[in-house]
Structures are given as structure tokens and as C-alpha cells.
Amino acid sequence: MKPFFIQSPKLRFILFLCCHFWWGIFLWGGISKYGLGISRDSAEYLFTSLSLLRGNGFASFSGQPYVLWPPLYPILLAFIQRLGVSDPLEAAIILQVITFAWISFLLTWLFLRIFSRNLAFAFIGNALAGTGVALTMLFAGVGSDYLHIALMLSMVYLSNEYMTQRKFRFWLLWSIWMSEKYHDKLMPNMSNDQQ
Numbered sequence: 001m002k003p004f005f006i007q008s009p010k011l012r013f014i015l016f017l018c019c020h021f022w023w024g025i026f027l028w029g030g031i032s033k034y035g036l037g038i039s040r041d042s043a044e045y046l047f048t049s050l051s052l053l054r055g056n057g058f059a060s061f062s063g064q065p066y067v068l069w070p071p072l073y074p075i076l077l078a079f080i081q082r083l084g085v086s087d088p089l090e091a092a093i094i095l096q097v098i099t100f101a102w103i104s105f106l107l108t109w110l111f112l113r114i115f116s117r118n119l120a121f122a123f124i125g126n127a128l129a130g131t132g133v134a135l136t137m138l139f140a141g142v143g144s145d146y147l148h149i150a151l152m153l154s155m156v157y158l159s160n161e162y163m164t165q166r167k168f169r170f171w172l173l174w175s176i177w178m179s180e181k182y183h184d185k186l187m188p189n190m191s192n193d194q195q
Helices: 009-034 040-053 072-082 088-114 119-131 133-139 145-165 169-181
Strands: none
Touching (some): 009 133, 040 072, 040 088, 088 119
């Protein structure tokens, strides 16, 4: 007879989320000691969030219109700052933690769905995806890629909901994902026009 936690889908889900939680504590130790990694793109996101917060619209730190990067990340940073966080880096840390929880939930769902009859494969898939180099490095830096992964996984989840239960929440998230991913292809490249 199998142990109870293996038979209960809810307890399996909670068990896998706990594993993500422990990995999250390990990741938190890294960013609390060294801070989030910053690149030129990160500076664009952070400055644009401040520009939005001050009511100056989408402006990059060079004074040019903010058109080469996706808009969702600085919008969310500005929203978190509006809620009372004074520093854009602190807002980025809060957004990274929220996105980590979001990705953990979706990875747990995905691998339990794919390997519903084999708990060992579901656990290995969760462990490899959650602790992989890509997600670990993206968690440690300011940037929209981590949020983009959460949106892609959400698209998989909502596609499943749409196909199995005909729930139309899929379309809203799909439109947000498209604006995040293809913003630079849909908007004119103003930096080339001004040269």
C-alpha cells in the first residue's frame, strides 16, 4: 500500500511546493547577501519605473522614449512603488519573489499533470526545472525574462483550462504575454529614426 501523501493529489502538490519553498529560501540568501544583478537593460527598467511613478510616461534614462523593451516590467515596478516601496530595487526584489511563487505553482502543476502516474518523474522534473541554471540566474537579476517565463507557463496553464473546461481567461493573459514578448516588434524603432 502506498503512503497517503502519494495517493492524495493535494498533498503531492503541497509537497512539491514545499520543495520549491526551500529552494526559494536558498535563492533569497543569495540576493539578500549580494543584491540583485544589474545590467544596462535593468537600468532602463528601473529608471522607466521611476519615470512612470513621477508621471513622466515611458522615458528611458537617456531621455529617449522607452520603446526598445517590453512595458509590463516597469509598469509592475511602478505599481509596487506606488503601494509604498520607495526604492525601485526593493520593488524589483518584491516582484522577483512574487514571480518565484508564481513559477513554483505553475511548475508544480505542470509536472504533476505531465507525470500524473509517476511521482518520481514529476519530482525530478520539478527539481530540474526549478533549480536549473536559467531560472536561478534569472531570479538573481533585474529583468523581464523571469516574468516572461511566468507568463509563458501561465499560458500553458490557461490553454489547458481553455481546452478542458472552455474557460476564457486564457485570452486576457495571452494578450498580456504578447505585449510583453513582442513589444519591440510591434512598436516602431524610434532610436533608429532619430539618428
